[in-house]
Structures are given as C-alpha cells and as structure tokens.
Amino acid sequence: MLPPSVSISLAAAVRKAFDKNEKVLHKSITPRGRVKGIPFDLLVNPFEMNNINRSKGCLLLFIPNKEQLGTAKLVTYTSHAEATEMRIVQLEGELRESRESLNNVVEQVETSNEELQATNEELLAANEELQSTNEELQSVNEELHTVNAEVQQKNEDLTSMNSDMDNLFKSTDIGTVFLDTDMLIRKFTPSVSDHFNLRPTDIGRPISHFANSFGTGSGTLERVQQVLNTGKMLSRELQSHNGKWFLKRITPYFNNDNRINGAVLSFVDIDELKKSEALIKKSREEFKLLYDNAPDMFASFDRKGILLNCNLRMVKDLGYEDASELIGLSFMDLYSKDEQVDGKERFKQFKETGKLTNAIRKFTKKDGTEINISANAQMLYNENGEELYSICSFRDVSDLALAEKKYQDKNRAFEQLLEGTTAGFWDAKIQEGTEYLSPSYKAMFGYKDHEIANTTESWKKIIHPDDLGFVQNLFIEHKASKGEKPFIYQARFYHKNGSIVWVHCNAKIIEWDDEIKPIRIVGSHVDITPLKTIELELYRSNRELEQFAYVASHDLQEPLNTITSFVGLLDEEYVSELDDNAQSYIQFIIEASARMRSLVKSVLSYSKIGKNPEMSLVDCNTFIKDLKIDLKKRITETEARITCNNLPKINGYRTELYSLFLNLVSNAIKFKRKGHSPQIDIAAEDLDVYWKFTIRDNGIGISKSDQERVFNIFQRLNNDDSYAGTGIGLAQCKKIVELHQGEIWIDKSSKSGTEFCFTLKKLY
Numbered sequence: 001m002l003p004p005s006v007s008i009s010l011a012a013a014v015r016k017a018f019d020k021n022e023k024v025l026h027k028s029i030t031p032r033g034r035v036k037g038i039p040f041d042l043l044v045n046p047f048e049m050n051n052i053n054r055s056k057g058c059l060l061l062f063i064p065n066k067e068q069l070g071t072a073k074l075v076t077y078t079s080h081a082e083a084t085e086m087r088i089v090q091l092e093g094e095l096r097e098s099r100e101s102l103n104n105v106v107e108q109v110e111t112s113n114e115e116l117q118a119t120n121e122e123l124l125a126a127n128e129e130l131q132s133t134n135e136e137l138q139s140v141n142e143e144l145h146t147v148n149a150e151v152q153q154k155n156e157d158l159t160s161m162n163s164d165m166d167n168l169f170k171s172t173d174i175g176t177v178f179l180d181t182d183m184l185i186r187k188f189t190p191s192v193s194d195h196f197n198l199r200p201t202d203i204g205r206p207i208s209h210f211a212n213s214f215g216t217g218s219g220t221l222e223r224v225q226q227v228l229n230t231g232k233m234l235s236r237e238l239q240s241h242n243g244k245w246f247l248k249r250i251t252p253y254f255n256n257d258n259r260i261n262g263a264v265l266s267f268v269d270i271d272e273l274k275k276s277e278a279l280i281k282k283s284r285e286e287f288k289l290l291y292d293n294a295p296d297m298f299a300s301f302d303r304k305g306i307l308l309n310c311n312l313r314m315v316k317d318l319g320y321e322d323a324s325e326l327i328g329l330s331f332m333d334l335y336s337k338d339e340q341v342d343g344k345e346r347f348k349q350f351k352e353t354g355k356l357t358n359a360i361r362k363f364t365k366k367d368g369t370e371i372n373i374s375a376n377a378q379m380l381y382n383e384n385g386e387e388l389y390s391i392c393s394f395r396d397v398s399d400l401a402l403a404e405k406k407y408q409d410k411n412r413a414f415e416q417l418l419e420g421t422t423a424g425f426w427d428a429k430i431q432e433g434t435e436y437l438s439p440s441y442k443a444m445f446g447y448k449d450h451e452i453a454n455t456t457e458s459w460k461k462i463i464h465p466d467d468l469g470f471v472q473n474l475f476i477e478h479k480a481s482k483g484e485k486p487f488i489y490q491a492r493f494y495h496k497n498g499s500i501v502w503v504h505c506n507a508k509i510i511e512w513d514d515e516i517k518p519i520r521i522v523g524s525h526v527d528i529t530p531l532k533t534i535e536l537e538l539y540r541s542n543r544e545l546e547q548f549a550y551v552a553s554h555d556l557q558e559p560l561n562t563i564t565s566f567v568g569l570l571d572e573e574y575v576s577e578l579d580d581n582a583q584s585y586i587q588f589i590i591e592a593s594a595r596m597r598s599l600v601k602s603v604l605s606y607s608k609i610g611k612n613p614e615m616s617l618v619d620c621n622t623f624i625k626d627l628k629i630d631l632k633k634r635i636t637e638t639e640a641r642i643t644c645n646n647l648p649k650i651n652g653y654r655t656e657l658y659s660l661f662l663n664l665v666s667n668a669i670k671f672k673r674k675g676h677s678p679q680i681d682i683a684a685e686d687l688d689v690y691w692k693f694t695i696r697d698n699g700i701g702i703s704k705s706d707q708e709r710v711f712n713i714f715q716r717l718n719n720d721d722s723y724a725g726t727g728i729g730l731a732q733c734k735k736i737v738e739l740h741q742g743e744i745w746i747d748k749s750s751k752s753g754t755e756f757c758f759t760l761k762k763l764y
Contacts, residue, residue, distance in 0.1 A: 003031045008091070010042060014058055015097060017044040028065060039065040175246075175267035178253065181260070183207045183224055192267065207265075224263050227252050231260055237270070245274045297373070297394040303387045305331040305347055317396055319366035336362035336370045351387070354379040357431070358513075360397070372398045425524045428456060430509075431517070435459075444503070444527050446496030464492035464500070479518055483509050486689060487521075490528065502532040564593045615763060618654050620647035620693075623661045624682065631666060640669050644682035648691055651763045656736045661695075663729045664756050668697035671754075690742060690759040698753040702746060711744065733758070 002010065009029050017024040024044045031037030043061040175192035177185060185203050192198050198210070208221055223234050227250045235249040246267040253262040291298060297314035301307055307329050315323050318334075335343050339362050350356050356377040362370050377392040424441025428434070435456045439449045445462055452458045460468060471491055478487035487507045495501050507523025567589045575583065624644050628635065635642070642665065650657075665680060672678045678697060685692040702710060711734040737744040737758045744758035 003037070006031050006037075010060070012091070013042055013044045014060075017046045017058060018056060019097070021046055041065060174269075177207070177265040178262060179207055179224065179265065180262040181228065183221065183263075186262065223250055224265070227263050228260055244269065244271045246270060295395075297396075299326075299392050299394070301331060301390050301392065303351075303389065307331070307334075308389060314394065317365075317371070318363065319369075325366075334363050336364045338362060350377060350390075351379065354381075356392075361394075363394070371396055372400070374400075423524055423526045425522065426459075427520070427522045429520055431513075431519055441525055444525060445493055445501055459493075462494050464494065467491040478507075479509065482512075482516065487523070500529070501527060502529045504528045563589070567593065614653075615651050616654055617649055617651055618657060619649045620657075620661070620684070623647075623658050626658065627662050627665055630662065631669065634666070634669050638669055638672060638678055640672075640678035640680065642680045642682070645684065647682070647684045647693075648686070650691055650760060652740050652760060653736075656739060657760075660733050660736045660758075663733050664695045667729060668695065668699055668754070671697075671699040673698065673700055687759065690761050692757065692759050694747070694755060694757050696750070696753060696755040701750075701752065701754050704748055710746070 006029060009026055013024045013026045023046070026042040026044075028039050029042055030039040041063040043059075043063060045059040045061070047057055047059065049055045049057040174189070176189045177192055177198075178187040180186055184206055185198075187203065188198055202210075207224065227234055231252045233249060233251045235247060237245060238248050239245050247270045249264075249266045249268070251264045251266070252260045253264050255261040292312035294311060294313055297311065297317055299307055299310040299314055307327055310323055310326050312323070315321070315326060318326070320326055331347065332340055332343050346359075356375055359375045361373050361375050363373050364370055373394040374397045375392060375394050377390050379390045380388045382388055424438045424444050426438065426441055427436040433456060434454065435458070436454050437452060437458060442449055442452045445452075452462075463471065471489055474487060474489055477485050487509075488505065490502065490504050493501045493503055504526045505523055507521055509518045509521045511518070511520035513519055567586055571583075571586050571590070578586070621644070624642065624647070628642060634640070661682075665682075668680045669678050676698060678699065681694075681696045683694050683696075685694075711730050733756075734744050737760065740763065741761035742759035744756065747755040747757050
C-alpha cells in the first residue's frame with residue numbers, strides 16, 4: 001500500500017522507536033514514483049498495549065512538511081545526497097539490526113522448535129498415557145457393566161428365590177417356624193397355622209407362649225436352646241391335639257457368616273406314614289404266619305449257598321426244633337449223599353442260569369432219613385447285575401415219588417401187555433429233555449432195549465429225513481393250539497437192517513405248566529408196514545382198473561358213435577319204407593345208445609375222480625349258489641325249495657366237491673314224490689377233526705335193505721323209466737368222500753324222504 005521509498009523509512013523509524021523506546025521524528029520524507037508525492041514528516045510514538053504479556057504498539061503520525069516543535073528526535077534533511085548517504089548508513093545499521101534480530105529470531109525459533117519438539121514428545125507420551133488410561137477406563141467400565149448386570153441378575157434371582165420360597169411356604173405341607181436367638185417367632189408357613197393355630201399377629205411373640213402346642217411343656221424350649229448351643233439338629237415324633245402325627249425337627253439357622261442366628265422348627269405330617277407302618281406291621285405279621293405255615297418249605301441262601309433264613313415248615317419237615325439249627329448250613333449239608341456227588345456242579349449251573357424249575361432232589365432230615373423234594377429257585381441281583389441271594393421253595397414230593405413208582409409199575413405191566421403186539425409207546429418230559437421209549441417201541445425197529453438211549457434225540461436218528469420236518473412242524477402246531485390240533489401222523493422209520501418201517505403215531509400233550517408251556521407228552525406207535533404194502537397194491541390195482549375204465553370208455557365211444565350215426569341215417573332215409581314195428585325198434589336203439597353214451601361218460605367221470613392233485617380252500621355256500629344256477633330249469637319245473645345254514649369253508653378238491661353236492665341235490669329233486677314239491681335242507685356240523693354234512697329231502701326215500709348197496713357202482717333201485725340214470729352217481733359220491741378221508745351213509749332214523757350224511761376231514 002505504501003511506496004517502497006516510504007515503507008523503508010517507515011520501518012527504520014518504527015524499529016528505532018521500539019529499540020530506544022522513545023519517540024522518533026523522521027523529517028522530509030518525499031514519496032517517489034510516477035506521481036510525485038507531498039513531502040511529510042513521520043512521527044512514531046511507541047507504547048505498551050498490555051501490561052500482562054508486555055506487548056507493544058506504536059502510533060504513526062503523518063505530518064505535512066512544516067516545522068513542528070516536540071520532544072521527538074529530529075532527523076534533519078539537508079540534501080538529497082546527504083539524505084541518501086545517511087539513508088544508506090541508516091539502512092546498513094538497520095540491516096545489521098535486522099541480521100542480529102534475524103539471528104536472535106533464528107535462535108529463538110530453534111529454541112522454540114526444540115521446546116516444541118520436547119513438548120510434542122511430552123504430548124505424545126501424555127497422549128499414549130491418556131489412551132492407555134482410556135482403555136483401562138473402558139475395561140473398568142465394561143467390568144462395572146458386567147458387575148452391574150450380575151448384580152441385576154442376582155437381584156432378579158433373589159427376587160425369584162424369595163417368590164419361590166413364599167410359594168413353597170404356601171404350598172408345602174411341612175409346617176415351618178423361624179425363631180431368632182431370643183426364641184421369638186420371625187416367620188412361619190401357612191400349614192403351621194392350620195395344624196397349630198398360629199396367626200400372623202403371633203409373629204414377634206416368644207415360642208414359650210405356644211410350647212404346649214408344639215410339644216410337652218418346657219421340653220420344646222430346652223431342646224431349642226440345646227440346638228442353639230450345640231448347632232446340631234434334634235428330631236422326635238409328636239401327636240397333635242387333633243390326633244395327627246408329626247415329625248418335629250429343630251435345626252440351627254445359620255446366617256451369611258455361618259453363625260447361628262436362630263432356630264427352625266419344622267413339622268412333617270407323618271400321619272399316613274404311621275398308618276402305613278401299622279398296616280405294614282400287620283401285613284408283616286400276617287406274612288410271617290403265612291410264611292411259617294405254608295404247605296411248602298421256603299428258604300433263602302447267600303451267593304455261596306449258605307442258608308440265611310427259612311420258614312417253620314422247613315424246620316418241621318426236616319425234623320429240627322428251631323430255625324437257628326438250620327441257619328448257617330450249606331445246601332450241601334441238606335443234600336443226601338447221592339445228591340452231594342453232583343451238588344456243586346448243579347449249584348454252579350444254577351448260578352449261571354439264575355433259575356431252577358421243578359428239579360427233583362433228595363434232602364436228608366435231622367434223623368438221617370431222606371425225602372424227595374421238588375425244588376424251585378430264583379437268584380436275585382442288584383442294579384449292577386451282581387448276585388445278592390437266592391430265594392427257594394421246596395415241596396415234599398415223597399408221596400408223588402411213590403405214585404410215580406406205581407405208575408412205572410403200571411407202565412411195565414402195559415409194556416408186557418404190548419409185547420405180543422406190533423405197538424410201542426413213549427413218554428417224554430419236554431422241559432427236562434428226557435424221553436422213555438418202551439422196549440416194544442425199540443423192538444419195532446429191530447433194536448434191543450439197551451441199544452437205543454431214552455432221549456429225545458434217539459427217534460430223530462432213525463426217522464426218515466424226508467419225514468422229520470413235517471413231524472416237527474405238526475408238533476409245533478399241536479403245541480401252539482394248546483393240544484386242540486391232533487398230533488397224529490404216519491411216517492417212515494429205518495429198521496436196524498436198513499429196511500423201511502411205516503409207523504402210525506398218535507400223541508398228545510397231557511401236562512402244562514402255569515405259563516401254558518408243555519411239560520409232558522405221551523404217544524403210541526403202531527407198525528402199519530403190512531397195511532401200507534396192501535394199500536400200495538390196492539393203489540396199483542385201482543390205477544390199473546381206472547386206466548382200464550378210461551381206455552374201455554374211450555374204446556366204446558367209437559362203435560357207439562357209429563351205431564348212433566347209422567341208426568340216425570336209417571331213421572331219416574328209410575322212414576317211409578319202414579313199418580311201425582321197425583320204427584319202434586329204431587327208437588329203442590336210439591334210446592339205448594343215449595343211455596350207453598351217458599353210462600360211458602359217467603364211467604369216465606368216475607375214473608377221473610382224484611386226478612386233480614391240488615387242494616384249495618373252497619366255500620360250500622358258493623357251491624349251493626352255483627348248483628342252483630345249474631339246476632335252475634329243474635328247480636323251476638318242480639318248484640323245489642333248497643335251504644341251508646351257514647356252511648363252512650374247507651380245504652379240498654374243488655371239482656370233486658362240487659360234483660358231490662350236485663349229485664346229491666339233483667337226486668333229491670329227481671326222486672320226488674308225486675304231487676309234492678321237493679324240499680331239500682342242507683346243514684353242516686363241526687365234529688372237531690371232521691365236518692359233518694346232512695342233505696335231507698322229502699322224496700320217495702330208500703328202503704333200509706337197499707341203503708348199503710345203493711353206493712355200489714351200477715346199482716339202480718328204480719327201473720321205472722321216469723327215473724333216468726346210470727347207477728354211478730352215488731358211487732361217485734362215495735369215492736369223493738373217501739378221497740377226503742370221510743364216510744357217507746343214509747340215516748336210518750329218517751321217517752320220510754332220505755337223509756344223506758357224510759363227513760369230510762379237516763385237511764391242512
């Protein structure tokens with residue numbers, strides 16, 4: 001803003017005024033430049049601006065060029081050269097001053113820089129300390145926050161616990177009274193007020209006011225004081241005024257410092273427990289009476305077989321005076337000498353299985369005599385499976401042994417009776433795995449008595465392997481049906497010489513235990529080899545006869561067809577040339593041919609019976625529905641009525657069984673009485689192993705003398721032309737029934753009509 005010529009003079013005057021701290025007047029300053037300025041004098045007056053930090057200022061006064069009087073130092077202006085020289089000198093002085101000032105400033109700046117650097121380092125250190133302090137404060141803050149949260153949680157837990165305690169006190173049946181060290185009531189649960197008549201207003205009162213309610217006199221106070229002094233719990237049973245029993249406990253009340261700060265009286269209702277104890281005591285006495293007077297001997301043994309306890313029955317039956325004489329004895333001491341030989345091994349086996357069932361043993365009485373006993377035992381274990389002790393029951397079966405001896409004597413007599421026959425018998429005890437085979441049984445297969453052991457495995461070794469499976473399956477079914485399904489079969493056995501022996505066996509389980517498991521099974525074997533041989537020969541003969549009938553029937557078809565054909569041609573072509581007698585003869589030939597054809601078909605049907613090897617489950621009710629359809633025309637014409645009850649489903653040969661029902665029903669319709677509509681009733685009855693069927697009609701009936709031969713083939717009882725037939729129908733029925741292992745007959749007690757009865761075996 002000022003010209004350079006002026007600014008230099010101004011700066012020199014100001015600096016001089018500050019250095020000397022006095023007013024400076026600079027005379028005749030002429031500004032130089034493009035425009036010539038007005039000369040002026042410059043007065044610089046320094047002064048202190050602030051006494052605190054000693055800062056300075058100056059007053060600049062620009063005076064036009066006139067003479068002024070004052071105290072300022074005058075700088076005289078003479079000439080331009082002098083002014084210039086003086087100005088140069090002045091500038092050099094100012095330059096030196098400026099250099100010195102600059103050096104001072106540099107030194108000050110360096111000093112300040114060092115001080116600032118030191119200050120900066122101190123600030124950095126302080127900053128790090130502040131940062132560390134801040135982190136510590138933050139950590140402390142987090143810890144305080146955590147502690148605060150824990151305190152809040154503790155307060156909530158304490159509140160919840162107080163609520164739980166209040167609810168517990170309200171809900172529990174255990175009466176509780178809290179006392180302080182002066183034995184004043186601090187708190188009590190609601191149940192105390194129910195049983196001992198305490199009220200909320202009683203809080204703060206001494207327990208001595210209620211001593212009679214909680215016990216007998218001052219005894220309660222003394223016991224409370226004893227607990228306060230010793231810190232040990234005391235308990236006793238008491239009966240309240242209303243007769244209820246309580247267990248009273250007095251326990252010390254400990255504060256947070258684990259110091260006794262009072263006592264707690266609790267009253268547990270044990271009235272039901274006392275009643276139960278009385279009942280248990282009574283039951284124990286009753287059980288003791290039953291235990292000691294039971295018909296069986298009872299005892300318990302430890303793991304080593306030492307007698308721990310026994311009932312009076314065992315004491316008496318073994319001839320002792322008191323149970324103390326038996327307690328401590330080993331089971332080996334009770335066994336007879338014969339039983340002691342295998343006694344330890346049997347005890348080892350019992351410990352392995354943990355159970356003994358119906359084992360026959362011999363005990364020695366005190367007087368040395370022996371008795372037969374049936375032993376049952378069970379080992380008891382703890383939760384870890386370790387043996388505790390065994391409980392045993394023994395029954396004197398000496399009388400049974402005598403009865404068994406008599407039974408064996410009878411068996412021997414029975415064996416002697418069977419010696420002259422082809423029959424043998426066997427008796428197996430299933431659970432023991434033993435089996436008695438009679439000598440006649442063994443002789444049936446060519447063996448002597450000592451050559452086959454009396455075991456269940458013996459017969460399995462001589463039965464034909466192809467028959468073993470179905471025999472075992474039949475036994476399983478017999479056992480599963482609880483003996484209802486028969487155990488009867490025919491099987492092949494090997495003779496000692498290698499030949500085949502056919503045997504018919506009839507067996508039955510005759511004894512079961514309490515769990516419905518079989519104990520004993522008996523059976524008989526009969527040698528049916530001769531019958532099987534005859535049966536085989538008959539079968540072969542029947543096959544040959546059936547083949548002959550089949551071939552013969554086929555062979556008869558051809559000439560019969562030829563006769564029928566030619567007679568038909570004769571009747572058609574020469575009918576006009578024949579007289580009445582010839583035409584009558586031709587008609588006889590046609591009718592005879594028709595009967596012959598029907599007879600041949602019947603023979604073929606008869607020969608085919610039993611050719612279907614497959615059996616199936618058939619519903620007899622379906623048969624009746626089907627035959628009503630097949631006989632619909634004849635039923636309509638004769639107005640026949642057919643009724644039946646609910647017929648069973650049976651296993652059999654479907655085609656043959658349908659033919660059986662069709663023949664009998666069609667016969668009942670055919671042989672009706674004149675002027676009467678046929679009434680046919682069909683019924684079935686369950687006969688255990690068989691189904692019995694009856695077909696009753698109201699027809700012309702069959703005389704008693706003909707009721708046997710009516711089932712023979714080609715037997716016709718009525719030669720009247722009104723009853724057409726071949727005489728094979730009932731023979732077919734008989735063969736079909738026998739195919740199903742049944743029988744067919746006519747009920748002789750029927751007063752009118754005919755009642756056919758037949759049985760069909762339940763085949764599986």
